[in-house]
Amino acid sequence: MATPFPNHPQLRGNYAPINFEAQIQDLVVEGSIPQGLSGSLYRNGPNPKYAPTGPYHWFAGDGMVHAFHFNNGRVDYLNRWIKTPKHLSELAEGRSLPRVRRPDPDTGRVAADHQNGLANTHIIWHGEQLLALDEGSYPFELDSVTLDSKGYSAQGGALSGAMTAHPKIDPMTGELHGFGYMTGYAGSSMISYHVVNKAGTVIRSDVFEAPYPAMVHDFVMTADYVLFPIFPLTFDAARATKIGSPFAFDAAQGTHIGVLKRGAPVSEMRWIEGPLCFVFHYQNAWNEGDQITVDTVEFAVAPNFPLVDGSLPSYEDAQGKVVRWHINMKNGEVRQESILDVASEFPRMDERYTAARYRHGYIAAASQRQKGDGGLFHEITHIDMDSGTIRTWDAGLGNGVSEPVFVPEDEVSGEGEGWLLATVYREETRSSELVVLNAAAVDDGPVASIRLDHRIPFGFHGSWRSA
Template sequence: MDPSPSINPWLAGNFAPVRSEDDFVLEVEGEIPPGLRGAFYRNGPNPQFEPRGQHHWFAGDGMIHAFFVDGGRVAYRNRYVRTPKWLLENAAGRALFGGFDPRAADPSVVGKDNGVANTNVVWHAGRLLALEEAHMPFELDPGTLEPRGYVESYRGRVTAHPKIDPETGEMLWFAYSAGGWFTKTMSWGVTDASGRVTRRDDFEAPFSSMAHDFLATRRHALFPVLPLTGDLGRAMRGGPPFAWEPDKGAHVGVMARDAGVGGMRWFTTEACYVFHPMNAWEEGETIVADVMEYPVAPLFPRPDGSTPDRTPARLVRWTFDLAANSDTIRREPLDDLPGEFPRFDERRAGLSYRHGWFAGQSDLPRGEGFDCIAHVDLATGRRTLYPFAAGDSPGEPVFVPRAPDAAEGDGWIVALVYRGAEDRSDFVVFDAGAIEAGPIARARAPRRVPFGFHGNWRPA
């Protein structure tokens, strides 16, 4: 049966928050490879209190779930990210902020920091950083997950999807609505391998868009501005803060990394949406980008509040010809399996690559989550997958190399899997080159880990 209309779907099932902060030693089945030593961190929204207003999944408080792997053993720890918002609400004993609905906030917090640090967690230059769309990175202790606070050197908001250049060690990043909510100002920035912010430049996009992710190659950065638009006036009139407006089309700004935002060139195509790309690289004067493309943005309505048809994302290749007179993006489907959360061997970030993995839908109705993990070999076009049992749902698959100098794709895939029949979760390990064989090990959590967004591996 469908849930009662009074139940927000983002607060039900495995989207519902867990509000305990726990430390467990997990039971392991199978054998964790001896070479797999380090920590897997996963971030996701987990409201501390019953939300105010029309709650959206993207607006919950960040919670880090950490799996520490060493000597074949796995220990688990979860903690809220104690942002200024979390601290204010914790002291009050109730929700104070309104998420995406500016009218729902308590008057006592108008104008105060509302960061939730709930989308990604990355390791760079000796820092563990929790990230989201609209605030500076929030640093955490990598062992205890205790808060260390915002990294002020970023000088304003940064999105959740930086790219780490494997050749220079630089972390490349961007921000949308950099001039304030729903403005069309965007930023581009660079943090060097030591953790020092060396650059932050602003530029104007064609319109205000939820630009969730971007792409970077050895020589270029690409900024998708797609027609999931933000509009403060619409929100204040009671309409959706973000809405699907396909008439605006799809735009991608292409910038040479060594030339800056003044040389931005905008390419266009028909309306589509991308939350997450896989990778991008250059072939002479051509840029090639593989992305998970939706015909229509999911999870958000039209400006009038009506809901578009839900159509899943599939892996599509975008090609940009920098030498041509045309600014049209060429688009070519690569695989027909619906999916999301594409990952690859990030030692090949910004470079040509062969192997990719994603969470897929092999036997589910549209929009009903994921039931498999897929591996695509882009050299042969072959796709393999591992389907989970009915009711089980995997999250983002993260690649871990077997050794720093291992061949591309030689290593493991780690992921979280929700076990629907038992209402709990497992940390699972696959041989990255043999996904279809199933997990080689799993560590059983005694309770569930709510569905979330992104995670990353920190080597021991």
Template sequence: MSQPEPSSPYLSGNFAPILMECDAHDLPVLGELPRALRGTLYRNGPNPQYAPRDAHYHWFIGDGMVHAFHIEDGRVRYRNRWVRTNKFQREQAAGHALFGSWGNPATTDPSVLGQNDGVANTNILWHGGRLLALEEADLPIELDSESLATRGDVDYGGKLDGAMTAHPKIDPVTGEMVFFAYSADGPFTPGMRYGVVDRDGRMQRLERFEAPFPSMVHDFMVTQNHVLFPILPLTGSMERAMRGEPAYAWEPKLGSHIGIMPRSGGAAQIRWFRGEACYVFHVMNAWESGSRIIADVMQYDTAPLFNPDANGARARLCRWTFDMAGKSDRFTREYLDDMPGEFPRFDERFSTLPYRHGYFAFRQHESSGRGSYDGLAHIDLHSGKRVTHVLPEGDAVSEPVFVPRAADSAEGDGWLLATVYRGAEARSDLAVYEAGALADGPVATVPLSHRVPFGFHGNWLGAD
């Protein structure tokens, strides 16, 4: 590294990058890995290659690094690789950072002004025969599922000419991947894009519409017949960025706007519902019940991270209900659980459909610090019962990923996989839990000799 990292909470502890790519061919296993667990857990997250140019570095903009844990016959092998984006390759050739935060021209080297600065650091999933590294401001990037080598941008035969969300939804009935993008007409613009890719990886639909205002729209909802676009008052502004102010800011007076579009229709049929200001980074699931649409989300009363007045804002699992048969443009909100948490997951064989079991990460010890979680929760949405597992103080856990025991297993019958940072040892484990017995702790842990830095999202690709 050509320069030392600046002082930043997002460049210290387990937020700090690891500066190597490595392979471990046969990791030790404590406990016993289920023999039926066969496949690969992929995780993605920020891992800056070089010290950032901006004094106020943000976690969201680090170069993407993918971590892969391949499990088979009770054994585990591990590999990590940076995603070779345009930004990564240009900076690697230069030997130092070239791009400013959020594409800010005021802090970008003139040699790369106007070039793609995507980092592919947010999510990773398999669809249409491709392993895709995703970030919401750019095209998907395909990786080799074994070597993690970067194969290049995916534009679906030239049909996708811009960004795609980091949170597409896979319809378990049709196999389609449904996606959206915000700032579709350039940074901090209100244009939105909606698209559908069929199960074989062919673009079927792509259209554009206008949101009420430019908003950071990190996630969205899909049911069997509808798509929901949450336009919430965390707004983007190039004018602010050029003045040296935060590009994103909390403007609660704008309220919340939820656009609902029929999947069989188009943008002209979007119906807008309105509510009080709130913010949502992540959605659990959404489905239909008669004339109602129901969505379970992790709702903040005020936007964290970008709002200096957030005062430690926490998300809680909240149910939004929309009456499509009614004439009102309002929707109802009901908290389902009082435990603050984030990174909601569920058995995604039930995506877009009614479901019962949900999982999320939460923070038990305030000493764990901002952006980290030290507990996992399982909530039974029929009974309301919550079961938890809490790590020792100083440790931290990632988003839990559900893996079904078999393709035809009952909902919730399977395992939760997560990486665990061991604070006292400055290294990480892979932890495997029985999803229905979370309180018992992991049935197996797989120790690494290095850290897996705090990241965002991951997914499982079964061996079959």
């Protein structure tokens, strides 16, 4: 029998899961869907089926995907849990099952298991596959229309480790570059680097050593380099009993950036010192010769995780800001430049410019953030990186916007000519809508608002797939 969920900050309000799978034909639209907006938006996020039995973290809920299929001005919707082995065994037992893995009696190590994850972080279209990703597992394949679970992708067999939730797809070649951290076992300092070709075949999956074992959420790629910034959110199994988490921000370890020329063997990885901070997500990166530009959402320390003494970050230290890094590969110097001094997260861009010099960034922001608001973002903000112009649409304090996903107007439109799609949780009605904004005029407000009668719980990432 399913039991009530505990009163936990990451299970309350719109962090609370929904308990159904729905299919809705022809949603009510206020305004009008732009001509040519034809395809599917997929969004992924945590949505635990059963009340957790132990401590809970937002990152630890079962993945649920929400899809909006756009066709000639009409929008259909469906949502489905991702039927991972964990989700299926919980359904069979009728309760949450803790994911405890026993250490090997000989080595004392907990071996990595990449086919027992949550698949709850991102969802991408690559190699003619719709793939749900979490950073500890292989990609998990879903049907792109029905969202039926197909299981862990066969490409997993050729990967040396897990696949990040933030691989980068080179728009020139269709190649996907990704990585996985703690390759082999929990606490390993080894990192996998994968390249998957346009057809979905793994063509490279190497392993290299980082300066220390750490949680690594994202990385960046340019035309000539791949960069692996390692921040000191370090892993130490013994901490779990002392401070309740094996992961903690250990400033003394410093930040190290692994820089590799694309195509070079991992033995040629060069390590440079990076700024002491923490980054979950990058907006983009590019290089001009040996000058590399990286746009980050920088935190002073790792938000949502303890410091080594077990204390939690201050409110100020837990706010992300957009900061550009100028990396000079001649001398290994990194200079930081503030781009947006407003609490923000979930940066996106026109992905036809991934790894290239680009102009337009889009992000969820909270200029009116208040302490204790649960980390809600109430604004969608466009940053013109060249002119410095900031344009914002405010969904209203108390409401929560998702990451904005950019959709080009058509194949030949210029950078930033297109639409932004974001879900908005309305506190007053306790329901969500999907808004369509003109990416070049976000401050004009939505051109279309697509209504649901239910909530889409706060999730992580999503993608658009053109029809």
